[in-house]
Amino acid sequence: MVFKFIKSQLIEVIEWTDDSTDTIVYRFPVKGNEIKMGAQLTVRESQTAVFVNEGQIADIFGPGRYKLSTENMPVLTKLKAWKYGFNSPFKAEVYFVNTKQFTNQKWGTSNPIMMRDPEFGMVRFRAFGIFSFKVEEPAVFLKEIFGTNRVFDTESIVSHLKRSLVSGIADLISESKIPVLDLAMHYNELGEAATEALQPRFSQLGLKLVSLFIENISLPEEVEKVLDKRTSMGVIGNMQQYTQYQTAEAIRDAAQNQGGGLAGAGVGLGAGVGIGQVMSQAFNQNMQSTPQPQGNEVTKVPCPKCGADNLPQAKFCSQCGTSMDIQKTKCIHCSVPIEKEAKFCPQCGKPQKLNCGNCGIELNPGAKFCPECGTKI
Incomplete structure (x- = not known):
């Protein structure tokens, strides 16, 4: 007991070496929160120390070594506090705040978000990405968020930040009125605009939104299937010719059916009739689309050089070889x-x-x- 008492009255050397990747605030453990007069405080780079003396923020220290001043005199204050059960009323704590960037924090929409698209009307979309933040105002962060907790990590606040991000990004995308099909080319611009627009929300908590990236904005599966079909139709080109080709292919496969008997004969006969109809329709349409000369006469085109008559489709004169393209x-x-x-x-x-x-x-x-x-x- 005597040894423990003597050890507790020694002047503290206060420092913190972070061995984690997600701790934001760490309160230095001192028995009874009774930091002694003359305690040595060492603050490292990427750290800020908040010194709370008798319930109030007394000072904020950046990187360096400091000597703390409190009302707790070694041994003497403890003996004078006999009427408080040897519990000193002069409380002092040091909170180490990690000021590095906390990167690779993932965000995403838990439910689809509705927006009005100029081409597809009302559509739903989901979005996700990553963001990074850091503590910019340790005093504000202490008062607004972590209070007197012994340890405060990213898990304690990231869920709140994600909800704030999602609501702001959804509002930004809807107000941008960018068509759904063009959103992918504006990921960087939307991320930068969201970082600037959401910064005030982080500043209220003593934080800074360093960066925000949109990795993907996706549509519901059924909408993506419709878009895939539209893309396929665009690749096909002339739907009427494609339909005729598909019909001819199907009839050919039916005609090659190896089934015997009357059923096979019937299929073959039907296939022959079908092919004839398809070819007839295609021939008639081509004839209608190609201009035909009236009667049996074919209009001749004179050569621009020698005047010899040539067919309308001739590219060069049959007599002198001059090009028929009249400039x-x-x-x-x-x-x-x-x-x-x-x-x-x-x-x-x-x-x-x-x-x-x-x-x-x-x-x-x-x-x-x-x-x-x-x-x-």
Whole structure:
């Protein structure tokens, strides 16, 4: 007993080496919370020490070594406190606050969130990601959150922070009015905007929201299936041709059925009729989509160089080999499209060459001033 009493009256050396990854606040254990006069306090980097003397925050210490001043004199104060059962009324505590970043804190929506999409109408979505935070105001954090707890870790507050994050992010996404299909390209922008918008909520608790990342925003499974079908339809292209192809494939497979007897003969006969109908429809549609000449006459196209008649689909003249693609230009007077080599416009009849009204020199099309005398055209 005497040895324990003497040991408890020695001046303390107060320090904390964090051996965990999630402890935010640690109260240094001193018997009876009676820190002695002259106690040595060592605060390390990424730590802040909050010194509470007689129930009030007396000081906040950053990294370094300090000497504490209290009313508890070794041995003497203990002996004078006989009327309190040798329990000193001068209480003092030191709380170590971990000021490092607490990273990889996961958040996510527990229930789907409704939003109005300009393309799909009302849709539900889920979102999840990670965030990191740190203690920025130890005194505010002590008063608002951890109080006089001996140990306070991330698990004690992260659930509250997650709910605050989810409500803010859901509100931000809904107000952004970004279409559902375009949300993926705005993850970084939404994360930065959410970090700035939610910072006041963290500041009220003495915390700082360092970063927030959106990893994914997903739609319900049934909506994703519909989107997959729409994507498939876009890849297919012409649905009518695809349907005809699928029908022909199915009829061919039925015709190749190895079943014997009348049933097999009936299937083969039906397959033949079906194939004939499909091919007939496809042929008729192609004929309707392709322009046909009237009667038995085929309109000939003259060669732009030698004047020989050629078929409409000919790309080169059958006589001289000149390209049948007649290059066009515009009349310099009325802007009607004409052949590039035309000397007169078939619409207004005016020549396609300009001469300067002052000196008579021939001008290039589009010239605004004469290159010889400088007269304005």
